[in-house]
Amino acid sequence: MKRKYFKYRGGKLPLPIFFPDATRAVVKTLDFMDIEGSKTPGVLVNTYHLWRELGKDVLKKFGGVGELMSWKGGIISDSGGFQVMSLIKSKAMKGKVIDEGVVFYPSGKKKIILTPEKSIQFQMQLNTDMVVVLDDFTDPKSNREEAKESVNRTIEWAKRSKKEFEKYFHRPYLLGVVQGGKFQDLRKECTEKLVKIGFDGLGYGGWPMDNEGKFDYLSAKTIADNCPDDYFLYGLGIGKPDEIVKCTELGYNIFDCVLPTRDGRHGRLYVYNADSIDDIDVHCDPFYSFYTPTKEKYYYDKSPVSKACDCLLCTKYSRGYLAHLFRMKEITAMRLASIHNLRFYSILMEKLRS
Secondary structure, three states, X not given: OOOOEXXXXXXXXXXXEEEEEOOOOOOOOOOHHHHHHOOOOEEEEOHHXXXXXXXXXXXXXXXXXXXXXXXXXXXXXXXXXXXXXXXXXXXXXXXXEOOOOEEEOOOOOOOEEEOHHHHHHHHHHHOOOEXXXXXXXXXXXXXXXXXXXXXXXXXXXXXXXXXXXXXXXXXXXXXXXXXXXXXXXXXXXXXXXXXXXXXXXXXXXXXXXXXXXXXXXXXXXXXXXXXXXXOEEEEOOOOOHHHHHHHHHXXXXXXXXXXXXXXXHOOOEEEEOOOOHHHOOOOOOOOEEEEOOOOHHHOOOOOOOOOOXXXXXXXXXXXXXXXHHHHOOOHHHHHHHHHHHHHHHHHHHHHHHO
8 A cells, every 4th residue: 555644753744745955954044944934844864964074972962863953844864875975986085885885085084984884873863754774876877787786785785774773662764775777677676675675665776867868767667666555765866846746656755855945045946837826737848937036137026936836935025126135145045045946845745745
């Protein structure tokens, strides 16, 4: 039976859900009242950055990252794998991936190793509602042999993560991550072996774009087709609105991404092609457009950014005022635009649920 809810300490959230990235336990330019006001039900925090920069002593004092942030909504913690792997495999940071875990040298001198066990241990200290196992990110440039190696390591790390996870009495949801790149037989193999280990759901791991820069729906479908019906299907890092819609049609029900808030800070706002919230049709192509507030034609515009939005920006301020704030490089412009984009996504989820 397909899951209908995501349970968290405050109750349960109807699916599908979208959680913006609060990477270091904060969404830039926003406080958590802003996030709550946008009707965003939860956030995702980054294990790697908090492990490095916050540490377990602070978490022990507060009883978890939710209490530290004063956030009462849902919280997912990632494994830290994507950040470390992408930094190492892109050679942006000195390090290497070995069977024990990920070895890296963030300062150029001191060696640090993140293992599957350490990732689980720290995420349990974060006290989140879903934790993600450490996986070996399949580089999009990988040949078949390299992709196979990443799948094998991902499976072994998943086994170790599950073993560590079972030491705890209080257990949140546990998510496995499917690797294999563009090789569909490896995606299928990885999915089936993770299901055999046993998780609450699986995530679409690796880089989701193909060599032509288009979304790899084939891999998304392979994972979905080989998952039990009662599993969560998580589009890790998937955040373009049209991609979310198409992935929900495949059965995906959890998403997270930096896009709405990052785009908002850079003056790129998402606007529904509709005259009211009731008129929005997310299955109509295209169902949204991008709005750039700094164009000169908006300087004298008294209308709201969108008539199909009830966020703080659209109900209180004009296009002309937002254009003024961006021209002045005021942080208020970034805040209002980020709130608007988060509300766009929460409306998107509302429409997909209905």
